[in-house]
Amino acid sequence: MLSDLRIAVVGAGRMGADHIRRITERVSGAVVSAIVEPEEGRAAAAQQLAPGAVSYPTIEHALSADVADAMLIATPGQFHERVLVPALRAGVPILCEKPLTPDPESARRILDLEQTLDRPRIQVGFMRRFDAEYQELRALIRSRDLGDLLMLRCAHRNPGVPDGYTQEMLITDSVVHEFDVVPWLAGADIRSVQVRYGRRNSFAPERLREPILVLMDLANGVLVDVEMNASAQFGYQVATEAVFEKGLARIGQPSGMQRWSEGRVSRPQFGDFTTRFADAYDEQVQRWVDAARDGRFVDGPNAWDGYRVAEACAAGVAALRTEGRVALDIGTRPDFYG
Ligand code: ISE
Numbered sequence: 001m002l003s004d005l006r007i008a009v010v011g012a013g014r015m016g017a018d019h020i021r022r023i024t025e026r027v028s029g030a031v032v033s034a035i036v037e038p039e040e041g042r043a044a045a046a047q048q049l050a051p052g053a054v055s056y057p058t059i060e061h062a063l064s065a066d067v068a069d070a071m072l073i074a075t076p077g078q079f080h081e082r083v084l085v086p087a088l089r090a091g092v093p094i095l096c097e098k099p100l101t102p103d104p105e106s107a108r109r110i111l112d113l114e115q116t117l118d119r120p121r122i123q124v125g126f127m128r129r130f131d132a133e134y135q136e137l138r139a140l141i142r143s144r145d146l147g148d149l150l151m152l153r154c155a156h157r158n159p160g161v162p163d164g165y166t167q168e169m170l171i172t173d174s175v176v177h178e179f180d181v182v183p184w185l186a187g188a189d190i191r192s193v194q195v196r197y198g199r200r201n202s203f204a205p206e207r208l209r210e211p212i213l214v215l216m217d218l219a220n221g222v223l224v225d226v227e228m229n230a231s232a233q234f235g236y237q238v239a240t241e242a243v244f245e246k247g248l249a250r251i252g253q254p255s256g257m258q259r260w261s262e263g264r265v266s267r268p269q270f271g272d273f274t275t276r277f278a279d280a281y282d283e284q285v286q287r288w289v290d291a292a293r294d295g296r297f298v299d300g301p302n303a304w305d306g307y308r309v310a311e312a313c314a315a316g317v318a319a320l321r322t323e324g325r326v327a328l329d330i331g332t333r334p335d336f337y338g
Pocket of ligand 1: 158173174175177273
C-alpha cells in the first residue's frame with residue numbers, strides 16, 4: 001500500500017488555511033506534515049487545523065528538515081517564484097495556487113527551470129477546470145451536438161473585494177480565471193484582449209473603476225465577453241452562457257433548494273469562491289494527491305498553462321490603459337508539456 005503523501009503547505013492565509021482543512025478533513029492519502037508561514041499568529045492558527053504538522057518560517061527550513069514529499073503553494077502570487085525555485089530544485093510535486101507567477105518573464109524563468117527536470121512537477125490551481133458544470137459545458141462544446149461554438153458570455157461577480165485589491169487585480173486576481181478556463185472550454189488560444197469601461201458602480205472602493213467588460217478574440221473566431229464586477233453587493237456569481245449555431249447552454253445559474261414562503265420563492269446562494277467552488281477545490285487537490293503518489297505528478301493545468309495565463313494577464317493589464325485591442329501571441333507549447 002502507498003503511504004500517505006506528506007504535504008508542506010506554504011502560506012497559511014485564507015487559501016492556505018482552506019487547503020489545510022481540506023487535506024486534513026476530506027482528502028484521502030495525504031497529510032499536512034509542514035506549514036511554512038513566517039507570521040507567527042497565522043502559523044499557530046494553521047497548526048490548530050493540522051495538529052500533527054510542524055511549522056517552519058521558510059521553505060528552505062522545511063526542505064532541509066526533509067519532512068515533505070510535496071508542496072502546496074498558497075502564498076500571494078508575488079512570492080510564488082521565490083518558493084517555486086527551491087521546490088523545483090528539490091524535485092517535489094507542486095500544486096501552486098493561481099497565478100503561477102504574476103508576469104510572463106518570471107513565468108518563463110519557471111518554465112526554463114522546470115524543463116531541466118525529467119518531467120513536469122507543477123500543477124497550477126485553476127480550480128474551475130474541476131467544477132462539474134464547467135466539465136459538462138466543455139464536453140458539450142467538444143461533442144458539437146449544438147453545432148459550432150460562436151460566443152461565450154461570462155459574468156464574474158464578487159460581492160466586494162479586500163482592502164489590498166487594486167485596479168490591476170481585476171485582471172490579475174479575478175479575470176485570470178477566465179484567461180485559463182475560456183481557452184480550455186473553447187479549445188483555442190486568446191489572440192487579443194480589450195477592456196471597456198461603462199458607468200462606475202458608486203459602491204466600488206474609490207480606487208476602483210469598475211465594473212469592466214473584458215473582450216477576447218480566440219484563434220478559432222469565438223468571441224468572448226466577461227463582465228468583471230468586483231462590488232456586486234448581492235453575492236458571488238460566476239456564470240457562463242455559451243452560444244452555439246443551434247442552441248444555447250448556461251452554467252453557474254442559481255440552483256439548489258427553492259423555498260417558498262411569505263409570498264416569495266428563494267434559493268440560498270454563494271457568498272464567496274471558497275463555497276461556490278468547494279467541490280472543485282476538493283476534486284483538484286484529491287487528483288493532484290493521487291498523481292503525486294503514483295508518480296504522474298500533474299493531473300490538471302500545468303506550468304505552460306500558467307505561463308499562457310501570465311501572458312494574457314499582461315495583455316489584460318495593458319488593455320486597462322489602452323483603447324482598442326491588445327494583441328497576444330503565446331508561441332508554441334514545448335514538447336515537454338505534452
Ligand atoms: C479571488 O482571488 C479568486 O481567485 C476567486 O476565484 C475570484 O472569483 C475572485 O474574483 C478573486 O478575487
